[in-house]
Each structure stands twice: as structure tokens, then as C-alpha cells.
Amino acid sequence: MLIPEHLHYTKNHEWVKFESDNAIIGITDFAQDELGDIIFVELPQEGTTFKSGDSTGTIEAVKTVADIYAPIGGKVIEVNRILDNEPELINNDPYETGWILKLSNISKIDLELLSSSEYSKIIQ
Amino acid sequence: MHFIPTTPEEEILLFKKMNISKFSELINIIPESILINNDIGIDNPLSELEVYRELNELSHYNDNKSICFLGNGIYDHFIPAAVDFLSSRSEFYTAYTPYQPEVSQGTLQYLYEFQSMICELSGMDIANASLYDAASAIAEACSIALAATNNNIIMYSSLINNNYIEVLKTYFIGREVEFKEMDDDNGTTDLSKINDIKNNLAAVIIQSPNRYGLIENWSKAKNELLKSRSLLIAVSDPMSLSILKSPGQSGADIFVGEGQSVGNNMQYGGPLIGLMAIKEEFKRRMPGRIVGKTIDINNKVGYVLTLQTREQHIRRGHATSNICTNQGLLALRTAIYLSLMGKKGLPYVANLCYQKAQYAALNISKLNNFNLKYSKYFIKEFIIETKLSASNVIRHCNRKGILIGRVINDNHDSLLQISITEKRSKNEIDLLISTLKKLN
Numbered sequence: 001m002l003i004p005e006h007l008h009y010t011k012n013h014e015w016v017k018f019e020s021d022n023a024i025i026g027i028t029d030f031a032q033d034e035l036g037d038i039i040f041v042e043l044p045q046e047g048t049t050f051k052s053g054d055s056t057g058t059i060e061a062v063k064t065v066a067d068i069y070a071p072i073g074g075k076v077i078e079v080n081r082i083l084d085n086e087p088e089l090i091n092n093d094p095y096e097t098g099w100i101l102k103l104s105n106i107s108k109i110d111l112e113l114l115s116s117s118e119y120s121k122i123i124q
Numbered sequence: 125m126h127f128i129p130t131t132p133e134e135e136i137l138l139f140k141k142m143n144i145s146k147f148s149e150l151i152n153i154i155p156e157s158i159l160i161n162n163d164i165g166i167d168n169p170l171s172e173l174e175v176y177r178e179l180n181e182l183s184h185y186n187d188n189k190s191i192c193f194l195g196n197g198i199y200d201h202f203i204p205a206a207v208d209f210l211s212s213r214s215e216f217y218t219a220y221t222p223y224q225p226e227v228s229q230g231t232l233q234y235l236y237e238f239q240s241m242i243c244e245l246s247g248m249d250i251a252n253a254s255l256y257d258a259a260s261a262i263a264e265a266c267s268i269a270l271a272a273t274n275n276n277i278i279m280y281s282s283l284i285n286n287n288y289i290e291v292l293k294t295y296f297i298g299r300e301v302e303f304k305e306m307d308d309d310n311g312t313t314d315l316s317k318i319n320d321i322k323n324n325l326a327a328v329i330i331q332s333p334n335r336y337g338l339i340e341n342w343s344k345a346k347n348e349l350l351k352s353r354s355l356l357i358a359v360s361d362p363m364s365l366s367i368l369k370s371p372g373q374s375g376a377d378i379f380v381g382e383g384q385s386v387g388n389n390m391q392y393g394g395p396l397i398g399l400m401a402i403k404e405e406f407k408r409r410m411p412g413r414i415v416g417k418t419i420d421i422n423n424k425v426g427y428v429l430t431l432q433t434r435e436q437h438i439r440r441g442h443a444t445s446n447i448c449t450n451q452g453l454l455a456l457r458t459a460i461y462l463s464l465m466g467k468k469g470l471p472y473v474a475n476l477c478y479q480k481a482q483y484a485a486l487n488i489s490k491l492n493n494f495n496l497k498y499s500k501y502f503i504k505e506f507i508i509e510t511k512l513s514a515s516n517v518i519r520h521c522n523r524k525g526i527l528i529g530r531v532i533n534d535n536h537d538s539l540l541q542i543s544i545t546e547k548r549s550k551n552e553i554d555l556l557i558s559t560l561k562k563l564n
Contacts, residue, residue: 040408045353048274060438060439061438063438064438065438065439065440
């Protein structure tokens, strides 16, 4: 199970990568493995503002659907449109090409984000 | 016949296990004070012959002699005998639509054909296998719009069929949806309000022909919405669509309609059949059933429910809709009717309605006390204004065996609604005209 050290994590199995003033968000290797084959990702509209903990969209796998929760608040400036046609990227490459959305105007980190070692304990 | 799956012997075994001696002991938790112990007013059982006699007696109250000029959503179109004959074959005739592809290729194929025809008539990308009626289909279309836009205002034309508006509002009780009404501007919808409320607008609903029978301008409504995410929901009658610019061509995002007019009886108001077709981008929010065409491992064509499991089995709480069924038998009748009429027959019938309705409206408006209330841009239904009491006119015509309609919210008691289908002969229309002429 991959849990890269340079990322931050949530108990809901999202990862966050801070890049200048923005945050890139995706779901973890553990999450994609639990979901199984992902067949559809419902992405939010660009420009929408979310509070931390809001549902920003859904990931649909063959047997279940999961919410994508915002690990921090912010405004959606970009979504990964490639997922519209290749949702399986999240299965194959959850931390790079399988990223989901990018937030700007991010709130002060009001949700407790976890380090990779803390997150690895949760999923054991 | 018993409708309970246990035999008396099994019941005794069950009671023994539960340490009781009779059924009433099982429900003795219900307080005596709320039990009904007296006669509830149902007569004693009747024999088959007695039931037959009673129903036969009641059937004499049916009015099957009057000439029908009623409409307002349900129309008296002709239905070829082949529709009744084919749809009542035992292979098809069932109250419950079997969807399992292993045993239902025939059912799935006719639903697929039905969907293709609805797409062609509406000019949209994807149709479902039908919904209950136009009213609930409009509400389902709003659910799609609310979910797709994340907005919460629905703006509807006050000239949508009044029943549809009632159902729409009832459907969303308890949900945070705000309704706004567009006014009536001399018989068609005043679109100016759309501009005032662009924020948070999920959808605009416009029916054409509207409840006065007049043709509305969907394209103009779509233009008002161009820079927003809001959807245009176009409501129509499939018979009229055969000669109108389609919702798809007019830029509508969702088409919904009432399929009663194409192959289904009036049935004293129901069952009806809701039609829905959408642009491809909304396919994952489509309610109900969608039948798709595919090939099996031997490369043979087969039909299956498509995206079947997502809404109810997988998305559950996230689902846009809870509708898991369709109006199978009426979809079959619709598909048979549309196939019989074909590309030439359907517009031919619609054109007959148009010619006859224009003839009727022209001649009624020549009478002293009657005039055409709005423009002549209608297909088969129009509103007549009278200087007499409208309710008296309607009552008088009914006594003469001529059924004409009243108009909802007609505060001045001055409006009559008249619908003319291809079934109305010139003699029947002339009888209506001469009956009105004698009134003063």
C-alpha cells in the first residue's frame, strides 16, 4: 500500500498536496483498493466554494459509491477532466494522474490532517 | 382463493411455536379502544353471477354516446384495432414488466424501439423506458436539473397544465426547492422574468402547446438561459411534436411529455404514460429504466437494462431518483401505434387535427356571443371567450350530448376550452357550432 511521505491525509482517506497557495486533492491507494474498479467520477463545477468536510462529488465503483469530502475549505479552480473518460486512473495511479480537484483560496487548516505515518496506523 | 401463503395447518404450527392459540392473540397489543368491532359497511359476499350483474348495471352509467371535445392533457384520438389486439397478446399482457434479459428479450426489444421513437420525435439523445405520467415526469426532470446544477430555484410557466403544477409542488414538499411562476402574457408565457433570477436557477419549464393549446417559443427561452447553467425543460404532446420544431432542435436539455395521445385510451383520466428524453450529458441522472442494445458472446444482438444498478442498488442515498419501473404496457401500445402511423401517418393525423380545429375556431368565433380568446397559433385545442355564462353553456352542451371543457381559474365564468382531434367529423363539429349558435 503506497502512502507517500510528502502528502497530508484525512481519516476519510483523501490526500492533500500543497502547491504554492493551492491544494491538490485525491483519494488514497487504500481508498481506491477498498472501492474496487472505479467506473465514474462526479466532479464539482469549477468556481464552487466548499467548506472543509463538504461533499465535493462522488466516486462510483462497481459495487458502491463514495463521497469525495473536502479535506480543507476552498474554491475549486480546476478539476481533472481526464477522469470523465478514464476514471480508472484513480485505481492505477491515485497520487499522480488520478488527482481529482485543485482548490485555491484555501481556508486555514481547520481539519486535522494526518502525516503519512499517522495515516498508515489508521488503515492497519 | 387465499392470498395468504400459509395453510390453516401451518398456521396452527406457527401459533404453537409462539405459544398462542389464535391469530387475535398475536395482535392483542392493539388497545381495545381503537379496534373497530362493529359493521364496517361492506355487504355480504356475492356469487360470480351476482358480481357480473352488479358491474353490468353500473356500466350503464358510463357515457359512451356523447361527442368529446374535451382535452387539457388527455385527448380522444383514434386507436387502430391492431394496437388493442397486439398489446393484449399473452406474451405481453402483464401488470408487471419483466426486465430479466434471460427471459425478456421481446419486452426489452419493444422498450428499446419505444425509446428510439421518443428520441426521434423529441430530437433528444437518450429516452428512458417511460415514467408514470407527464406530471411526475416533469418533477423527475426537475430532480435532474437540481442535481446537475446544484441550484435550487425552479421557474415554471403558469401556462403548464394545472395538474402538472400541483403534482410538481407536492413532489418537492420537504425539500429546499423554491418555485417561481412566469406570467401569462396574452396566452403565452412571459419570459422576461428569467433574466431577473439567473442566480440559483436550476430549470425553466415551458409547455408547448400550452394549456390554452397555443405554441410557445422554446428557442427564445433557451436563449435567455444561454450564459447560465440552468436547464430548459420542454413539455409537449408527442402527437403535436410530429409537426412542431422538436425540443432538441430548440435547445431543450430535457423533454418530458404525456404519451396518452399516441395509442392509449382516455381511460377516465388514467393510467397515463410519462415520456422523458435528455441530452447525453445527463444520462447518469436519468430516472427509471433505460434499455440498451448490445451483443452476446456469440455476437448476436441482445437487449439489456443499461446503467440499471446504479441508481437504486449502488447510489442509494446519492441517487437522483427512486423510480425503478416504467409504464410497460402503455409503452408497448405507444410503440405499436407509432409504428403503425409511421413517419407520414403521424404528421398526417396532427395536420387533420390542426385543419379541423382551425375550422371549428373560425366558425365559432363568427357567432354573436363567442370569439377566439387568443391567437390562432394552436394545433388541436383553443380557448373561446363567451359573453354568456360559460358554466351555463357547458351544462347546456352536456345535456345535448356535447362535451366541452371549462378553464381552471376562470374567475369571470367566460371561457370554454375546446379540443378537436382527427376523430371529430365535420358533422360533429357543425353540430357543436349550431348548438352554440342557438344559445343567447
